[in-house]
Amino acid sequence: MPRKDPVTGKLKWYKSEGAVAVYSALISILIGMAVGAVIVIIVGLSKSNISSSGIVEGIKLVFLGVFSTGRDSAGQLVFGFNGVNMGNMLFRAVPLIMTGLSVAIAFKTGLFNIGAAGQYLMGTMGTLSVGLWLGWTGCPKAIAWLCAFLVGVLLGALWGAIPGIFKAFLNINEVITCIMTNWIAANLVTWWFDAHEMFKNSAEGGKVGYIIPLKNVGVVTPKLLMDKLFAGSQANGGFWIAVLIAIAMWIMMTKTTFGYELRACGANRHAAKYAGINDKKNIILSMAIAGALAAAGASLYFLSGNTEFYWSTYQKLPAEGFNGIPVALLAANHPIGVIFSGIFMSMLNISGIQLKYLTAYNEYIADIIIAVIVYLSAFSMLIKMMLSKRIKHDHGNVNAEPAVSAAPADDAEAPAEIVKKETKKGGQK
């Protein structure tokens, strides 16, 4: 018979694990923005063309960039609802949400997917090629859209499955294979577009090296009200699709037997195997899903129509692929949380652009803030630990796991932990 103490029953919701995760994310964000503000001050002081009022403006924009509506006739910054900024923020959030989901789902299965960049590129290649090609053949636009999206997603899934297969059957660390598949993808994509002149945008002068945007063939995501809400922005229905996918992922992970299996494999592969769960299959599936999600991010981004792809990618991997990691970390790998952390990261981008247009600062300040947050998001685990210790202490419970745990691979939540574990264990014995 379980003994229950009515007084010290469950934790209050604001002291629950989820709440603690939110607090720690918020703390990382605040510290990141504060560091950003400090940098704005330092840069401002060291530059003669920025006055002290310019510094104040810079700080304001760092925090409230999305709400900036330009300058009034007196030259003062004005803030308010800015549909264009808001819409663009949501638009740019889409690939971040999707790669964030990609990383988060893999984390839950105990895998560190740093191959999102390659998967993203494969998605780009599939979607653009199929979208353009079907657009030219004159097939119905809706069908062309669907095919372009699905082929992109499928290529991404395939690309994600490769490290999964290596991990499952040969026990090769997925981090290494992901890095390799990233660069293979980068070269493959370059080669593909290099070999196919028809996709290159030569019509518009000065656009050397770009692929024809999908709007030219009319294969674009419908706006689904986004144009009404945020007139003049790039926002489209892709955002709703991303939100739906995130919710679907959350349901899949928490409510289904499949998610139960995936998480069991991630938490303790040996126990999963013992229970008759096919651990190899689940590792491959998890990576394939991660790949599909990252690729879907690319597909939705380029299906907006007016985004342009610079095809010579072999020297540079898309940042979206790596930004998925902090997005997932900030959200503590929670699929719904990823929606918000993705929007937040995108908001910083917008702030950067505002800084560039409205002040003497350049947009790289935003990159610095993002970098600081990326850094801190790794710490957010630490902050989370400290917070839960404090909260539970108030509650009369220091839930300290005794010093050095030598338990077999069980929990795998943070990537840092996973990497540590990999190097520690050298994979499965």
Added chain:
Amino acid sequence: MSEYVIEMNHIRKEFPGIVANDDITLQLRKGEIHALLGENGAGKSTLMSVLFGLYQPEAGEIKKDGKVVKINNPNDATALGIGMVHQHFKLIDVFTVLDNIILGAETTGALGFLKKKEAREKVLALSEKYGLKVDVDAKVEDITVGMQQRVEILKMLYRDNEILIFDEPTAVLTPQEIDELMEIMKGFAKEGKSILFITHKLNEIMAVSDRVTVLRKGKYVGTVNTKETNKQELSNMMVGRPVQLELKKKPAKPGETILKVEGLTVPSKIHKNNAVNNVSFDVRAGEILCIAGIDGNGQTELIFGLTGLEKATAGKVTLCGKDISKASIKQRALAGMSHIPEDRHKHGLVLSYTLEQNLVLQKYKEPRFQNHGFIKFDEVREYAEQLIEDFDVRSGQGPITVTRSMSGGNQQKAIIAREIDRDEPLLIAVQPTRGLDVGAIEHIHNQIVAERDKGHAVLLVSLELEEVMGLSDRILVIYEGEIVGEVDPKKTTPEELGLYMSGAKRQGKEGN
């Protein structure tokens, strides 16, 4: 000077949903071996963790040599000379034995470089002095559990600890290793070190301890002198009711063969030879067949080979008339096999899952618990509550308790509940009562006998002679991967069994 080196007065420690320690008093004399006895979940490990600085009590005080001290973390404890060997070891697998011992207590030279040579000499000297044989350069992942424990003990000695806490040190040891450990502990006490010793085995308490403190459900029951008590009295004290130490069971009525093993061969991961070599036996419905032997003679690999966790290289396994030699783990389970695994943390549980999630570890796909792939949470909850009730699994928050926070014995009970409830024709139980209190052992033994009486076949692997003799209907002795004898528990003696287990006696070869 106070009479006691350590006094823990009126200690209270709460966890969500449970008071793990409620007004507990424990007094430890210098140079004594003080046993701590209590049911699973009584709060023994918690109390020791409080003393070692891992938990802060909500109330109460700790005195060292009569002076009140505050122990905020394990470093404070070490500074006070308190060391602890945990129930589940705290070693780093890929570090060497030496590195594990000095970790956290490293001596460094001028530039912060480790002075490994001195450390090594000190460790070697200690190991020599106390007869704690270890291979200092081996990696922890490659050494036996017994040696890992000696490493843990050396860790305490290396830090010059005078108060040594042993949390269920014998649960994972072989009988021989247990005897050695008892001797080592007596040696420590003679030297003036004070020992706190947690165990569920009353024989050990009677053999080495000077006094015993008994806890029940987080409360202090009393402290007695070992000389003035006996096993029956101790078990009654801890359970709060008379416990039947002897198992009563009707003679077995073996029926048809459930499991047939022919020439099973499983390779070893450690050495070149086979861990299990050409083993054949049958288990019949309505009998408990026990594989007895000294740890490391192929029992683990035999079970892995049968359950599919490891690939057998030769041999045929037939379960309920079906050839499962090549079947997957899942197919074997479906063919009628349930399995209480040896390593509860590695195979038995997903520690970060809740109790209810662990209780449906193989069942979540059954129509009762899912609908088109969606888990029916209500059904899972209801089922878990039933099992928790039936098997008396104790935890802070019932079905939603994270398994990691449960006491070791209750984790084990959860696994047993899950496996017995699967109600399969064959139950494979490896060390099923490891880490359980006498009351729980009584309960589990009765459950296993009930399984037998239901007409199920039970394959038991146990290292404990008492359990082997008491529970089984037929005993096979395994030695170096081969079955060396079959004996009837009613007609044999522990001595004869010992001869088989050590390889000194062998059936079928006697005549030559």
